[in-house]
Amino acid sequence: MSLVDPAVFHPEPNPAYPPCAAGREPDLAALRGEVAIELALRHAGNRRVRLAWELQGAADAPVVLVAGGISAHRHLAPSATFPEPGWAGALAEPSRTLDPARFRLLGLDYVGADGRLDAPIDTADQADAVAALLSHLRIGRLHAFVGYSYGALVGLQFAVRHSARLERLVAVSGAHRPHPYAAAWRALQRRAVALGQLQCADAQGLSLARQFAMLSYRTQEEFAERFDAPPEIVNGRVRVAAEDYLDAAGARYVARTPVDAWLRLSESIDLHRIDPAAVAVPTTVIAVEGDRLVPLSDSVALVEGLGAHGSLRVLRSAYGHDAFLKETDRIDALLRNALHPHGEIA
Amino acid sequence: MSLVDPAVFHPEPNPAYPPCAAGREPDLAALRGEVAIELALRHAGNRRVRLAWELQGAADAPVVLVAGGISAHRHLAPSATFPEPGWAGALAEPSRTLDPARFRLLGLDYVGADGRLDAPIDTADQADAVAALLSHLRIGRLHAFVGYSYGALVGLQFAVRHSARLERLVAVSGAHRPHPYAAAWRALQRRAVALGQLQCADAQGLSLARQFAMLSYRTQEEFAERFDAPPEIVNGRVRVAAEDYLDAAGARYVARTPVDAWLRLSESIDLHRIDPAAVAVPTTVIAVEGDRLVPLSDSVALVEGLGAHGSLRVLRSAYGHDAFLKETDRIDALLRNALHPHGEIA
Structure with missing residues (x-):
């Protein structure tokens, strides 16, 4: 497996980011950076875009990418370095599955989130950008991609296009196509x-x-x-x-x-479409009954298409599509099961 | 029961409308007219408004008022006089419950539908306008008020405010309050x-x-x-x-x-609110499972509030709130049951 795809990877020097060093003490501080990459956009040709990222948690821990809705960003949760609240804070703290002492948590700003790319952006483009970012950060393989809403779509594309870099996917409130x-x-x-x-x-x-x-x-x-x-x-x-x-x-x-x-x-x-049969990593689909954007029937169809790679968890919530952000106790329990399938990290 | 409420009834001469005459041969032609009335608007004081109406069907038959959504109008169905399609045409033809040979069908343009009343209009105002129109047309009592969507709200108000002029109400896809x-x-x-x-x-x-x-x-x-x-x-x-x-x-x-x-x-x-306990006429509530505007739970609450006067019919339709206009066979069957409760008009 090549960690660097030369077609998309043109890293710039990033002095803020120290490479992971084996044997280093766990460092719960967070790091931020930006990298310019060249992306071959599916609908708009080659473009140079900037990716902003943040890493938080133990430097030698397995890396989990947490990607949210289109309004989410790289800052998942407060840390000593960046103490302001993050968009996924209630799910990424010591008592939770996404405990920064156990996982190194990676967040990013989506391609286009800065408003400087006025062109059609596909979820496939986002997945390629994630792969380029991992190469830049010298992360060979993600322990998990946890994607919610738009993040679930990007995660599915990542699982199709870069499966060698991913151990498991958790796709919450997102399916193989928009309804x-x-x-x-x-x-x-x-x-x-x-x-x-x-x-x-x-x-x-x-x-x-x-x-x-x-x-x-x-x-x-x-x-x-x-x-x-x-x-x-x-x-x-x-x-x-x-x-x-x-x-x-x-x-x-x-x-x-x-x-x-x-x-x-x-x-x-709305541009998003994947073939579920092309996903070749274990995938937990979490669906919310009552989600007005992603009906349960679409999550069921996705899981059927995933075949042996897929499993479905359903929760009922009055928060609908926003359940990931609101039903944090129940989401955390589902994440625990998905990220520690055999209790190997107790 | 006074047919004319002097507080709201200021009829203008309407030469297009011949009074009903007992013993006249059934006349399936249609009549149209307009009348100016003074209405005491609940939120905007006294206003003079024009009401446009159309009557179709046998002149000596029981009168059924059919009132639709906010975009409906007085022309329910084609007739010899006005052959163009009407908004309720698929429900008002010889093979249907609303057969113009069996019922005299009354349609109207809602107060405000001409765009000349730029003030808050309550469903209570509409109900009072209907009462004034009935007086103008010398119709003492409706055999039924069949209201769909906004028409159901006006029908409920009419049943609360003018119950002596109404034998039965059919309220389709509308409840006691907006959700x-x-x-x-x-x-x-x-x-x-x-x-x-x-x-x-x-x-x-x-x-x-x-x-x-x-x-x-x-x-x-x-x-x-x-x-x-x-x-x-x-x-x-x-x-x-x-x-x-x-x-x-x-x-x-x-x-x-x-x-x-x-x-x-x-x-x-959105101004509409009634107390279901104040409805004192037999009322059939028709609810559509899958209606995104009027959830089934609100129809159930309405029927509970109606007590002995209420009964509920539910249908499931992929047309949601528009089922009245689309599921015409099933709606017709429900109307037949509601308008001929004892088979008295076979």
Whole structure:
């Protein structure tokens, strides 16, 4: 197995990153870096892109890549070096399966997340970028790729294209293709952005897109519990109970997300397709009953296609597609089973 | 029972409408008219509004009011007089329960549907307008109010406020209150219109709102069957398989719908609330399992609240909220049971 694919790997010197040294004491501090690579994009030719990454946890521990939704980033959890909260913090702490003392945790910013690549980006491109990043970091093989939502799609592509670099995959709330209904929902979100862009109201368009996305991430049950108050009439217009929440969600998102990053990563979900039979590593598919974006039937179809490599775990959650981020106790238990299948790391 | 409520009834002469005459031969031709009434709007004070109506079928038959979604109108089905297709045509023809030879069918344009009332409109206002219209038409009592979607909400209000004028109610795909999740979905559709209005792109905003509404009316199953093709890249942008369909749906809607009509009737759904215990007429609630706007649990709660007056019929349909318009054989069978409970009109 070659650790470096010369077709995609053009590392730049990265003085911030000390190579792993056998026998070193475990170092729970975190490291960050960026690397420029040349990627042969499936739909847009050769492009030079920058990948930002963060490694956290014991330097000699098996490496687990944790990849989240299109809005996730390289900072998974707080550390001595980078103490701010991370997007996967509730799953990556000492009491959890993803304990940084047991695993070296790798996070990354997706290709396009900086908003500087205004071209169609495929999940295959992301998987190739991950392979190039592993080469740059001198990581031969991942103990596991834990992918949630968009991360599950990238993980599936990685398992198809770079199976020699992966021992096992955990794919949460993501399948072999986008569901046509979910694809339509995202296409309309992109149209909201386009409508805003007509008048240079990019932020308003992106905010509205995010608000529509929130409805796809959550469930009727949650809304029924939180927003059952009658509407008000404000300035002659009806305002329903959830609108404060949606306003806040839109504003938070706009403040941290370049419009082009969101557009291209949203598209990327809809470009995703893999042949499950081409996945040749043990794969745990975690599905959420009630996920409005990834119906259980698609997860079942994926697992059927995986054959002997696949197993399915299902949980029911009022958080729908967002269960990975919200049902952390139950997700942690499922991860424990998937990452320690024979109890070899007790 | 007074047929005329002086508080709301200010009829104008309507020469197009001949009063019902006992002993007249059945006349299957249709009649249309408009009447101006003064309504005490719940949230916007006294307003003079115009109501447009159409009557079709045997002049001496029991009258059934058929009221549809916010985009429905007075023309239910073709007749010799008005041969163009109607919105409920597949349910109102000789072989059906709603046979114009057996029932006199009444349709109407909702208050606000002409786009000339830019104020919050409550379903209670609509119910009062129906009562005034019945007085104008000298119809003492409806054999039935068959309401679908928004029509079900208006029917429930009518049953609460004007129960003496109603023998039975059939409420299809509508409940005692909007579900908070569905209300949020509609609120975002209204924001799409507002975003368009920022730049005088009202039509584009309304089109996008309609496209988002289409997703709430239909189901994942239908989209999976119709739109499973991979996306294309058109002018550097990803275009998913459902977008042609959504474009067409948006364009058709914009061509026939004033923006203010849509906005105010959309709001009206979210203003709706009734106490089911206040409904004092026999009511058949027809719920669709898979309706993304009116979950089965809300229909169950409605029927529980109706007590001895309520009964529930459930059907499963891949058409979701639109089942009334699509599953016409099954809906017809349910209507037959509801309108002829003892087989008295065989």
